[in-house]
Amino acid sequence: MFSKVFSGALKGIDGSLIQVEADVGSGLPGFQLVGYLASEVKEAQDRVRTAIKNAGFRLSAMKVTINLSPANVRKEGTAFDLPIAVAVLSAYGQIEKTDLLRDSAFIGELGLDGSVKPVTGTLSLMTAFRDAGLKRCFLPVLNLQEGLAIEGIDVIPVKRLSELVPMLNSQQLQPAGRCKPGSERPQTEYAIDYREVNGQRLLKRATEVAVAGHHNILYIGPAGSGKSMIASRIPTIMPPLSSKERLEVSKVYSVCGMLPRGKALLTERPFRSPHHTISPQALTGGGKVPRPGEISLASRGVLFLDEFPEFQRRTIEVLRQPLEERRITISRAYGACEFPADFMMAAAMNPCPCGFYPDRSRCTCQDSQIRRYMGKISRPLLDRIDICVEAAPVTFREVRGEEENESSAAIRRRVEAAWKIQRERFEAMDFCFNSEMSGKEIKQYCVLQKEEEAFLQEAYQKLGLSARGCQRILKVARTIADLDGAERIGIEQLGEAAGYRGLEEKYWGREEY
Amino acid sequence: MQEQLQNKIMLYWLCQVPKMGAVTIRKLWEHFQSFTDIYNIEETKLQESGLLTAAQLASIKAWKGRLGECMEAYQKLASRNIHFITPLDEAYPDRLRELYDYPMGLYVKGRLPAAEQPSVAIVGARGCSAYGGQVAGEFARVLAQEQVQVISGLASGIDSAAHNGALRAGFPTFGVLGCGVNVCYPPSNYSLFEAMVNCGGVLSEYPPGEQPAPGHFPRRNRIISGLADVVLVVEARERSGSLITAELGLEQGKEVYAVPGRVTDALSAGCNRLIEQGAGVAISPGVILDCLGLKHGKKLILHENNINGLAKKEKMVYSCLDLNPKHLDEVANACGLSVKECMGILFRLELAGHITQTASHYYGKNIRK
Numbered sequence: 001m002f003s004k005v006f007s008g009a010l011k012g013i014d015g016s017l018i019q020v021e022a023d024v025g026s027g028l029p030g031f032q033l034v035g036y037l038a039s040e041v042k043e044a045q046d047r048v049r050t051a052i053k054n055a056g057f058r059l060s061a062m063k064v065t066i067n068l069s070p071a072n073v074r075k076e077g078t079a080f081d082l083p084i085a086v087a088v089l090s091a092y093g094q095i096e097k098t099d100l101l102r103d104s105a106f107i108g109e110l111g112l113d114g115s116v117k118p119v120t121g122t123l124s125l126m127t128a129f130r131d132a133g134l135k136r137c138f139l140p141v142l143n144l145q146e147g148l149a150i151e152g153i154d155v156i157p158v159k160r161l162s163e164l165v166p167m168l169n170s171q172q173l174q175p176a177g178r179c180k181p182g183s184e185r186p187q188t189e190y191a192i193d194y195r196e197v198n199g200q201r202l203l204k205r206a207t208e209v210a211v212a213g214h215h216n217i218l219y220i221g222p223a224g225s226g227k228s229m230i231a232s233r234i235p236t237i238m239p240p241l242s243s244k245e246r247l248e249v250s251k252v253y254s255v256c257g258m259l260p261r262g263k264a265l266l267t268e269r270p271f272r273s274p275h276h277t278i279s280p281q282a283l284t285g286g287g288k289v290p291r292p293g294e295i296s297l298a299s300r301g302v303l304f305l306d307e308f309p310e311f312q313r314r315t316i317e318v319l320r321q322p323l324e325e326r327r328i329t330i331s332r333a334y335g336a337c338e339f340p341a342d343f344m345m346a347a348a349m350n351p352c353p354c355g356f357y358p359d360r361s362r363c364t365c366q367d368s369q370i371r372r373y374m375g376k377i378s379r380p381l382l383d384r385i386d387i388c389v390e391a392a393p394v395t396f397r398e399v400r401g402e403e404e405n406e407s408s409a410a411i412r413r414r415v416e417a418a419w420k421i422q423r424e425r426f427e428a429m430d431f432c433f434n435s436e437m438s439g440k441e442i443k444q445y446c447v448l449q450k451e452e453e454a455f456l457q458e459a460y461q462k463l464g465l466s467a468r469g470c471q472r473i474l475k476v477a478r479t480i481a482d483l484d485g486a487e488r489i490g491i492e493q494l495g496e497a498a499g500y501r502g503l504e505e506k507y508w509g510r511e512e513y
Numbered sequence: 514m515q516e517q518l519q520n521k522i523m524l525y526w527l528c529q530v531p532k533m534g535a536v537t538i539r540k541l542w543e544h545f546q547s548f549t550d551i552y553n554i555e556e557t558k559l560q561e562s563g564l565l566t567a568a569q570l571a572s573i574k575a576w577k578g579r580l581g582e583c584m585e586a587y588q589k590l591a592s593r594n595i596h597f598i599t600p601l602d603e604a605y606p607d608r609l610r611e612l613y614d615y616p617m618g619l620y621v622k623g624r625l626p627a628a629e630q631p632s633v634a635i636v637g638a639r640g641c642s643a644y645g646g647q648v649a650g651e652f653a654r655v656l657a658q659e660q661v662q663v664i665s666g667l668a669s670g671i672d673s674a675a676h677n678g679a680l681r682a683g684f685p686t687f688g689v690l691g692c693g694v695n696v697c698y699p700p701s702n703y704s705l706f707e708a709m710v711n712c713g714g715v716l717s718e719y720p721p722g723e724q725p726a727p728g729h730f731p732r733r734n735r736i737i738s739g740l741a742d743v744v745l746v747v748e749a750r751e752r753s754g755s756l757i758t759a760e761l762g763l764e765q766g767k768e769v770y771a772v773p774g775r776v777t778d779a780l781s782a783g784c785n786r787l788i789e790q791g792a793g794v795a796i797s798p799g800v801i802l803d804c805l806g807l808k809h810g811k812k813l814i815l816h817e818n819n820i821n822g823l824a825k826k827e828k829m830v831y832s833c834l835d836l837n838p839k840h841l842d843e844v845a846n847a848c849g850l851s852v853k854e855c856m857g858i859l860f861r862l863e864l865a866g867h868i869t870q871t872a873s874h875y876y877g878k879n880i881r882k
Contacts (some may be wrong), residue, residue: 202841202874205852220873351872358643358838358872366640367669368699390873392842455864462864480853495857499841502873 001025003090003098006105006134007083008125009068009075012290012330012337013251015121015128017105019069020080022087027063033084035068038076038289047110048085055114055162059092074334076289079119082108082138085161086168095168103135107143114161118142120257123250123265126150136175138164142261146254148178149247149264190236190268194408197233199398200226206389206500208411211237212418213479214433216323216345216384218308218502221391222355227306227348228273234302234346235269236408239416245300248340252292252299270301272343276310280318285339290330295322296339308349309376316381319345323384326431349377351390359393386435386472388502418482434479439471446474446489455491459498473497516549517601523548524599526583528618529720530576532569538617540564552580594710595694595721596621608632612739612765616718622694623714626687626740631805632662634741634762636734636755637671637748642780643871644836645748646674647880648772651815652745653678653686655798659807662687664740666733667706667715669699671747671755676705685713689736691729693721731757738762743804745795746771749783756783759792768804770795815880823867826850830858831878834868838877 002023008015031045045066052059066084068075083106089095107125109117122143127150129137136154139147147155154175158164167173194204203219207230210217219227241249250265259266274283274294285293295303305311322328322341329338352370356363365373419432425445426432437445448456460470477489477497484493527538527548544562545551551559556574559565565573590597598604598619607628609615619625626632633656635649649671653663657679665672667688679686688709692698694717697706709715718736719729734757738744744762746769749755759769770793774781788794795801797814823831833839833847845855859876862868868876 199842201845201852202856358875363640367701371699371701388873390840390875392840392874458864459860491861492854492857495860496853498860499856499874 001091001093003087003095003101005083005087005090005101006129006132007068007080007107008105008128009073010077010121010124010255011073011335013121013124013255013292013296013339014337015125016073017128017132017134018073018075018080020083020087020106021067021069022084022091023065024062024088024091025065029061030063032063032065033068034066035071036074037068038074040078041068041075041080044078044081044084044110047081047112048088050112051081051110051114051161052085052089054112055160055165057089057092057094057165059088062092064088064091074289077119077121078109078117079107079121079125081110082106082116082140082158082161082164085110086164089165095165097169097171100168100171100173103133105129105134105137106139107137108140108158110161116140116158116160116164121251121255122146123149123247123254126153126155127251129153136173144176145262145264146250146259148176149250151178190233190408192233193236194230194233194411195405197226197229197405198401198403199394200230200391203227203230203389203391204406204411206387207231207234208237208415209476209479209483209496209500210346210387211344212415212483213386213422213435213476214344215386215435215476215479217347217387217389218382218385219346219348219389219391220351221348222350222393225391225394227391228304231302231304231306231346231348232271232273233408234304234344235271237411237415238269238301239412239419241266241269241300249300252296252339256292256297258297268301270298270343271304272298272301273304273306276305276307278311278315280312280315283315284318284322284328284341285330285337286332288332289334290332290337290339292339293328295319295328295341295343298343299340300342301344303343303345305345305347308347309373313376313378317378320380320384323381345385347385382502383468385502386476387500389500414483417485418479421482421485434475434482437475437478442471442474442478446478448489448494452489452491452494455494459494463498465501469501473501476500520548521597521599521601522584522587523552524601524618525587525597526576526580527551529579529583529586530572532572534614535617535718536614537564537569539615542617552577590620590721593695593721594622598625606740608741609736609739612735614735615739616736619716619718620694620721621714621716623687623710623712624685625714625716626662626664626685630660630662631743631807632664632687632741633801633805634664634737634744634758635671635675636665636737636744636746636758637675638750638753638755638780639668639670639672641670641674641748643838643869643875643877644880645671645772645780647836647869647877648815649674649747650678650681651880652747652772652795652798652801654682656801657682657684657686659798659802659809660684661802661805661807662713664689664737666691666730666737667698667702667709668730669702673702673705675747676709680705680708680712683712687713687740688715689733689740690715690717690725691719691733692725693717693719693723695721696724698725730754734758735761735765738767739765741767743768743770743801745769745801746784746787746792748772748774748780749787750779751782751786753783756787759787768793770801770804817878817880823862826854827858827862830855831862831867834876834878836878836880838869838871838875841874841876844876 004021007018009018033045118140130153138156138158141157144157246265253259272294283294326342328341351357352365477493480493481489653675663679663686665675676686697703738761746755771784771787772795802809829848845852
């Protein structure tokens with residue numbers, strides 16, 4: 001007898017519908033599994049056979065053939081165990097009513113005892129099922145919350161194979177109830193807060209400006225000056241994720257099996273801080289079947305690169321394109337996948353190999369050493385960093401201080417207002433932040449009055465700014481004006497923006513001997 | 514005429530031979546009177562002179578076959594804008610002839626210091642403080658304004674600051690390199706290097722293409738002090754190459770001056786030591802000018818900029834600064850302004866030339882005469 005059930009395969013962070021066909025017929029007894037399968041899918045036959053037996057079903061010795069169609073799509077993962085089991089049982093006639101199967105999908109891994117275990121990528125698969133017009137999905141209990149996040153399709157949690165079959169036979173389905181909308185709101189309460197950061201007023205202000213305009217930022221300072229502390233708190237001043245963003249980011253985490261247990265969607269903006277030994281593939285994503293990398297995991301959040309010059313040149317260079325395009329396409333043997341990569345980059349580095357520069361009384365590095373250190377960072381990448389700040393030496397008063405610092409919530413309110421202004425400004429564009437403005441938009445939105453124009457000209461000539469440097473100042477000045485709620489860019493905003501230009505710029509991208 | 518040229522080319526050849534130092538070449542010259550002879554003479558005669566070691570003899574022998582190559586290179590020097598000046602030439606600086614180990618050949622880009630004009634060597638630490646750099650620059654600028662040629666080593670730190678200061682006054686300044694004159698070391702000084710070729714000159718006793726090596730720098734120091742009438746040390750640690758220059762200057766009978774520093778300052782320890790040993794105390798450029806016997810107008814004392822005419826807040830921020838650069842946070846805390854406001858004001862002060870940003874977000878006052 002032939003039977004067919006629906007399941008799904010992952011490609012990148014998108015799911016696609018897969019039909020699991022099973023046929024039971026006479027012939028030499030055996031279990032044949034076909035359809036362009038990865039080895040973990042091929043192994044499913046042993047798990048399924050044993051699980052079926054331990055779930056209490058007796059199957060007579062017959063020839064069983066299973067095909068996963070379309071047969072030209074590579075299938076990976078363990079989510080096919082459950083649909084294969086259901087297809088086999090149905091082909092054997094153990095499931096009597098098959099009309100339910102026509103608009104249901106199944107995902108889940110089987111244990112040898114017939115228990116149903118969680119799988120990755122539920123969000124993407126569920127989206128695919130809903131878009132294909134299926135009415136319900138049977139999935140592992142532990143993936144229930146994730147499944148519920150997708151609306152427009154019923155979710156039926158399954159604990160064991162043995163209880164699934166009676167459920168299907170009785171046709172008494174109990175879709176899991178959805179929690180009241182809004183009960184899982186994006187989080188604005190964080191375990192960490194800017195209130196805990198004493199001193200470093202410049203770094204905090206610069207971070208606020210950077211977040212407000214989605215500018216990339218570079219912190220320079222000795223070890224222990226609070227660079228990482230400040231960077232790790234960036235998500236706390238970012239406005240909460242919109243529901244569209246949450247779904248997009250959560251899909252990435254779901255595919256990687258990194259969603260927090262029992263949570264449907266990511267509630268906090270991601271903060272990723274890969275170690276500097278990371279490979280280019282781990283950063284961008286890769287693998288025979290492409291999987292998302294750190295930049296995609298940091299999407300809609302922060303990618304923090306500590307010890308920036310210690311990263312391999314090759315690793316850092318791959319960031320250039322995603323920084324521009326806000327997404328990345330990975331092409332590998334089994335196809336090309338596109339992942340989101342819309343992150344804010346924060347980088348941190350020491351000012352020199354010993355860390356004490358510019359305190360010449362303590363720094364023993366030679367100028368050439370300092371320049372070589374600075375030169376490790378590639379110029380094209382630094383051109384994409386709008387804000388560059390140096391950490392102040394921490395005073396004892398600040399270390400021990402109990403002074404009242406501004407909370408993340410207060411900063412976030414200002415950032416939110418600035419984001420709102422930018423959203424309205426760039427409504428018709430395909431981007432929404434000042435940092436993404438190109439020459440044309442800068443001309444349109446960074447209009448200077450006569451006085452300001454003269455000021456900028458003077459700065460350009462006296463300080464030897466580059467054309468790009470000038471544009472960066474304008475973009476940052478626009479953001480500062482947005483933070484101030486000012487329509488026009490004034491001298492103060494220009495002055496502050498100019499202060500964020502990297503002074504060591506001239507050394508960048510020049511590795512010396 | 515032809516003979517003289519021939520003689521000079523032979524000297525050029527001899528300068529290219531490895532293991533031949535300035536003193537050895539000079540002694541050979543005194544012994545044989547002609548470089549052409551030195552080339553043509555038999556090896557035994559050279560040996561008999563007793564001036565050469567076995568290694569040097571072997572080296573000369575090996576290089577005899579490369580004369581043609583050397584001649585070609587010599588002809589090409591002119592097209593590379595490099596002058597080869599030897600003691601045979603009138604253009605050779607008289608100040609150097611007095612040295613025991615005067616260089617037998619100088620490769621020059623630009624020109625050489627004029628004999629009739631006073632010159633001062635300004636030397637100091639490569640990793641100088643922002644304050645030291647400013648002092649060196651201002652001393653050089655004031656001296657150059659009074660028609661004094663500033664000599665230094667085109668290294669980073671004090672050397673560059675001094676050259677730059679002299680160039681600000683638009684007066685020729687001269688750099689003595691520890692590598693070939695077509696090699697810019699450190700490479701970051703390239704624009705300064707170019708400017709000096711046009712206004713003043715760079716010179717070296719090492720042939721073009723020679724890469725910088727640790728041993729070269731102490732040796733070129735004798736040329737720096739030799740070309741100067743006064744040696745001024747601005748900032749130097751207790752054990753520093755600048756002290757070698759000062760010592761060589763003393764041996765050559767030059768006046769040595771040092772800029773005094775705080776007693777706790779490691780970067781000034783060398784200068785203070787010199788003063789303790791009897792060096793002149795360079796409290797202002799005027800002291801140096803007096804020493805050179807140059808008349809100058811009003812007192813030349815270095816001080817901070819005149820800040821009359823600044824707005825109230827700008828004055829406030831300025832008064833929180835120091836010659837030692839401070840981080841923006843410190844400034845903002847000291848004057849009680851927000852980071853945002855402080856940054857704008859500092860930027861304006863920087864544009865107006867009152868202060869300098871020495872490293873990112875570190876600001877220090879400027880010194881002016």
